Amino acid sequence: MQKKRTVALGAMVAIGALGLTACGAGGGSDSADGTTTITWNMWAGDTESQEKLEAQMAVAQEVVGDDITIELQTAPWADFFTKLNANMASGDIACVTAINGQRLTGYTDAFAPLTDDDLKTAGISRDDYNPGALSVMEADGNLYGLPYDTATMFLFYNADLFEQAGVELPTNEWTVDDFEAAAKTITEKTGVKGFAVSIDEFQWLSLPMAASGLQPVNEDGELDLTNPDFVEAASWYGELVTDLGVSNAVPSASETTWDPTQFENGQAAMIIDGTWNATRYTDPENAFTGGAVRIPSGDDGPYGVALGSGYGISASCEDKEAALKVLGALTGPEAQAVIAEQGGYPAQLDSQDLYFDSLPAETKDNLTAAFTAGFDGSTAQRVTEEWTQVATAMPTELVSVYTGQTSMEDALASLQSRFAK
Missing domain, CATH: 3.40.190.10 (Periplasmic binding protein-like II)
Incomplete structure (x- = not known):
């Protein structure tokens, strides 16, 4: 069995499996003590999925520090996009919102395109990914999010x-x-x-x-x-x-x-x-x-096709700089290491070996060969609106x-x- 990573919550972290209800415009708000709360909306349909997200969030919270509090809100996959549609209609989408790459084209209006300056604020570089992994977050020549995993x-x-x-x-x-x-x-x-x-x-x-x-x-x-x-x-x-x-x-x-x-x-x-x-x-x-x-x-x-999901910054987010820092923390090397240990295949190239390092000896050779073959020459999936x-x-x-x-x-x-x- 894989090792389970235990992460201490060194900073205040708010968790709510309450659906996709943003708090304030774009899910960003300031408190009396000067800290900023950034809401992160993601899908999770069971206890195991929720616990995995909480472990990723704990690491991201340590990266962003005490001035920003990350608040996780989840909904089951079957409900996630229904609620996202409702939030789009109200113009109140969480500052950091998950999006499945295969559905991105229908939701580009919800997200702010990411510029090179935005990536610098997030502490992320395009060179951290292979083109296939990054392509799942692109539409019409714009980058709308950063992938946390890559898949086929x-x-x-x-x-x-x-x-x-x-x-x-x-x-x-x-x-x-x-x-x-x-x-x-x-x-x-x-x-x-x-x-x-x-x-x-x-x-x-x-x-x-x-x-x-x-x-x-x-x-x-x-x-x-x-x-x-x-x-x-x-x-x-x-x-x-x-x-x-x-x-x-x-x-x-x-x-x-x-x-x-x-x-x-x-x-x-x-x-x-x-x-x-x-x-x-x-x-x-x-x-x-x-x-x-x-x-x-x-x-x-x-x-084969390259698939994946990621996180974007909502177009309605009032504190984009803080949201970008959270985005970078949730998709950066520290969180990628947790994802690898949880059985996910990280999107960032430098973190992918961690996935194979975490595999049991009985399956490591088989899965390493399968991943090498499966991603070799995989092409980006095409979708319509x-x-x-x-x-x-x-x-x-x-x-x-x-x-x-x-x-x-x-x-x-x-x-x-x-x-x-």
Whole structure:
């Protein structure tokens, strides 16, 4: 198991899991003793996530010193953007607000673009990141935030089920054909499904993207779900349930944890999920031996996207200088070290080795190889202004595909007609 870092709260830190309610314009306020309170809004849906944020905040509080108090307010992921929309409408957004890179384009009005002078105030340099990591916080040529992590998608596997079926373990050189063959054999030999399909955004999109070499948004920034090559690859993904029988159908759009639950309960030999769950699925204390490899390659070779989330400064923040200092502390090397020890993959280049140093000996070689392969040549994900709406509507369409009520071609055409400009 990974070491747990204990952090002393050396300064006053305010914590509230009360939703996204900003205090004062932009969430910044001054007290009678001359200190400034900067509100930090972030998502957290369980006790573990909340505790991780509190540990990061404690380190950030030490960095900014006694003149600034950081106040953490959280909401579950499912509610975060609903409440952010409400705060945008009122013009009162917390000074430091989290944003998922895949949804940034729909929220740029909420954030102040970061200039080089702003980065200097935050104590951060562009050179601290590789371009792929920083790109997730960029839109229309502007930088709207700083990433705290960088991520891509992996294929996770249950090595025990592979051994039971007599199938060689996946490798970072695997192709889509290798994946399909293994899923079939495991299903036939063990009675356990070879793969768990998903209704979540990149958990399901990754294989069709790899198989087709295409993203659902084209290079011109237009929604392109009905591109024939993408439709063909996505249809194959749906057929893992309907024709090949190597996956069970997701029963409803509310089953948001369907695939990880199937995998962790030993009901599926493989899933696609983000690198942020790498230590979770490969923990030596799990009931099975887990491993990870990059997404299997299509005919055009390996294909993956760089993902991530970060924090920006709200356009309504009244004390931008103090907010920038908090931003720098939450994304700087001290907080990055905590994130690494918590199982997150830090965005800053100089902190990434800390992630591998924190891995158990049993999984270190496997995950190091997977991360090296998975990030090699990964490209920035493309989104449209309507992408959040597209992603929100996907689960219902996908369930209809998996349960045989509609075809993948018709499901993608429906999304295209509803959300393409």
